Every structure is written in structure tokens, then in C-alpha cells.
Amino acid sequence: MKLQLLQSKIFENIPSGSGIEKWQDKIYIIGDDSNFLFELNNEWEITNSIRLFDRPTDENSRIIKQIKPDLEAVTLVPPSHLLAMGSGTLPELRDVGVLLNLAAQDELEYLNFNEMYETLRSITSQVNIEGACNVDDKIILLNRGDNVHSNQLIITNWNRKQLTVEKQLDIHFLDLPQIENINTGFTGCVHLPETDMMIFCATAEDTTNGYDDGIIKGSLLGVMQNFTSQIAHREVKISDIIIPDFFKGKKIESVCIDEFIERNEVTVLVVADNDEGQTELMRLHMSFSDSFFR
DSSP states (O other), rough: OOOEEEEEEETSSSOOOEEEETTEEEEEEETTTEEEEEEEEETTEEEEEOOOOOBBBOOOBBBBBOOOOOEEEEEETTTTTEEEEEOOOEEEEETTTEEEETTTTTTTEEEEEHHHHHHHHSSSSOOOOEEEEEEETTTEEEEEEOOSSSSSEEEEEEEESSSSOOOGGEEEEEEEOTTTTTTTTEEEEEEEETTTEEEEEEEEEESSSSSSSSOEEEEEEEEESSHHHHHHHHHHOOOOOEGGGTTTTTEEEEEEEEEEEEETEEEOOOOEEEESSEEEEEEEEEEEOOOGGO
């Protein structure tokens, strides 16, 4: 797998980018401490800001940390909806979700995932949901690890506004490489149906829990092949990982598909959060050798 940086831009007025998706010709970015979902066109111009919450903010329009919903995981669900989920790092407060119909943006619903998050808290040492992707009737969640806690891939059933995890077999522990002696933790994912590949990102942050920030050492991108078959057989493994130099010191928070070119090529969009309220958007070219698919 090869990775090339094609384009990047820093947005001063999009706070703390934590999730990204692309639907039709629009890009959507959420921030974990923002009251708004931001809509961009293909020229990366902000064309709309959709209010999701109305919570008190500081002078930089960032929701105060103690009361932020901490939306971290985002994915598209049929027919035209964007699902964004709180991290679950604080019970009740961050067990929330929003479901927005992108085709009719006045259709916004608020979801409560407390029951599922409580189930996860009973069988895992920490809940810090950072990534989500839709695969058929499943929503795949990535539970972020750190210097103490492990990374987990969680298979949940999506049943119109509710998520359920039925058994401990639906939770898979995965090892990721360190960056500068710091463990990397999942931060986002997307499923590419054309090649049945799950693309994920992870970052190395020097922290021991899902609440406190730490020094960022860098980030990575990875892939899981034959993903639908893997989750059907409950046997999940990573196919390849790359740690590019241009991710050094950057906290890559989320990834989405920009354009499927052919089996061996795809462009993706990623967002980075520098923990100071700014968001960086990057376009990357991913390429694979023919032997990769054998």
C-alpha cells in the first residue's frame, strides 16, 4: 500500500474536527466540541453550518469540555442519513447520537445510545467510541485504545435508530503498532464496498484514558480486506498499515471515501484536530499492487 498527500487546508473556523463523510458532492465535518455540522463543496468552501446543539461555548465557539457531547464517530446510513455518535467517555452526557437526513436537512433526530454503551461498559475496561462505518445491516464501531487500554472493533446491529451488541463474541481486540513508543488508538473508519475493504485511521496520543488529551506523536492508516466476510465469520484481522511522514505530529481523527478510481486506487479525505480548535482537511491518494488482492 502506498499513500500520497494531494491537498491540505487548515480551517480556523471549524473547531476540533472529529468526523468526516462525503455524500453526493458535499463534504460534512463534525467537531467534538462544536454545536454545528459543517457542509463544504468540492472546492473546500464552507457552504452551510447546520446547528446540532445549543450548548454554552467559550470565546472560540468551542463547547465547554465538561458538557460537550463529544461526537466522534460518523457514518452514512441508507437512504440519505448521516449518523454521528458520542464517544461514551462520560455516561449519559456522551451516550448521545444525532441522525440527520442530508436530503432534507430539517429532519434531525436525537438518539440515546445509553443502553448499548452500558452493555459495553459491563464487558470492556473503557468505552471511547471514535469510529463507525455502515456495512449492510451492521454498524462497525471502533473503541479507541491508549497507553493502558486496548483497541477493539465492535460489531453492532443497526435497527433504525438503535444499536445493539448481543454477545461478547461481537467484540474483537486488535493490536496496532506504536509511534515513537506511544500506543496508537483507533480514531475513524470507512467501508469501501467496491473492494469490500475497511479503511481505518489511528493516532498515537500520550494519554492513559479517553478523557484527557496528550502529546500527539503521529498517526497511521490501515486496511482490512474481505471485510464483510471477516465480520460474518467473526474473524477480524488487519491486512496492512502505513505510517506516513506527513502524519508526524498530527492527530488524524476520521477518514471517508473521496473517489473510487479503480480496484487499485482510491482517494480519501481525512481530518486532523490539533486540540487547539483548528481543523485540517487532507486529500490522500491510496494505491495497491495487484498482488495485494490475491
